[in-house]
Amino acid sequence: MEKEMAMERLVLAKIANGDEQAFAILYKFYRNKVYGYALKILQSTPAAQEIVQEVFIKLWLKRVELVEIANFGGFLRVIVRNHTLNALKKIALQQKNYTLLHQNQTEVDTATENSIQYRETKKLLDDAIETLPPQQKLVYSLCHVDGLKQKDVASKLNISPLTVKVHLREAVKAIRIYLDQHHEIKTLGLLLFFLK
Incomplete structure (x- = not known):
C-alpha cells in the first residue's frame, strides 16, 4: 500500500511536469473505474465514454495542481x-427539449422532477446515515463524504484499519437495508452511493 502510494505520488509529480507517458499510465490505471461508474449511472456507453474524456482532459489541464x-x-x-x-442534468434537459419539440402533450418539466427526486433521494440517504451508530456514522462520513482512505481514517481516529473496515462494512449494509425499505427511489439512491 505504501509502495503504491509512493508510485502514485511519483506519477503525479511527473504529470505535473508535463510527462505524457506518466499521464498515459494514470489514464490506463483509472479509465475503467471512471467508465464503470459513469456507465452504471448514465446507462449509456457514449455518455460514459464522454465522461472519461472530460475527466482526463480536466486532469491534464489541471496537472500542475495534482x-x-x-x-x-x-x-x-x-x-x-x-x-x-452534470451529464445526468444535461440528459434530463435534452429529454425535456425533445418532449417540447416532438409531442403535443402536457409539458413535463423533467428538470424540476429530477431536482425534486434528487432532493428526496439525498434526504433519504442523509436520513439513512443519521440512523447509524455514532462510530459507524463518523467512519462512513470520513470515507465517503470527505474521501479519506481507510488507513487515513484509522490513523485519524486512532483505531485499527480492521476496525475501520468493519465499521464501514456495517454502515454500508445498514444504509442499503434502509434504502431497500424505501425502494421507490432506490435507483437514484445508488447515484449518491460511490461505494467502490
Whole structure:
C-alpha cells in the first residue's frame, strides 16, 4: 500500500511536469473505474465514454495542481461524480427539449422532477446515515463524504484499519437495508452511493 502510494505520488509529480507517458499510465490505471461508474449511472456507453474524456482532459489541464492533492483517489471520485451528475442534468434537459419539440402533450418539466427526486433521494440517504451508530456514522462520513482512505481514517481516529473496515462494512449494509425499505427511489439512491 505504501509502495503504491509512493508510485502514485511519483506519477503525479511527473504529470505535473508535463510527462505524457506518466499521464498515459494514470489514464490506463483509472479509465475503467471512471467508465464503470459513469456507465452504471448514465446507462449509456457514449455518455460514459464522454465522461472519461472530460475527466482526463480536466486532469491534464489541471496537472500542475495534482502534486498538491493528498488523496488522489478521493479527488478523482469527486470529479467523476460531479461530471456524471452534470451529464445526468444535461440528459434530463435534452429529454425535456425533445418532449417540447416532438409531442403535443402536457409539458413535463423533467428538470424540476429530477431536482425534486434528487432532493428526496439525498434526504433519504442523509436520513439513512443519521440512523447509524455514532462510530459507524463518523467512519462512513470520513470515507465517503470527505474521501479519506481507510488507513487515513484509522490513523485519524486512532483505531485499527480492521476496525475501520468493519465499521464501514456495517454502515454500508445498514444504509442499503434502509434504502431497500424505501425502494421507490432506490435507483437514484445508488447515484449518491460511490461505494467502490
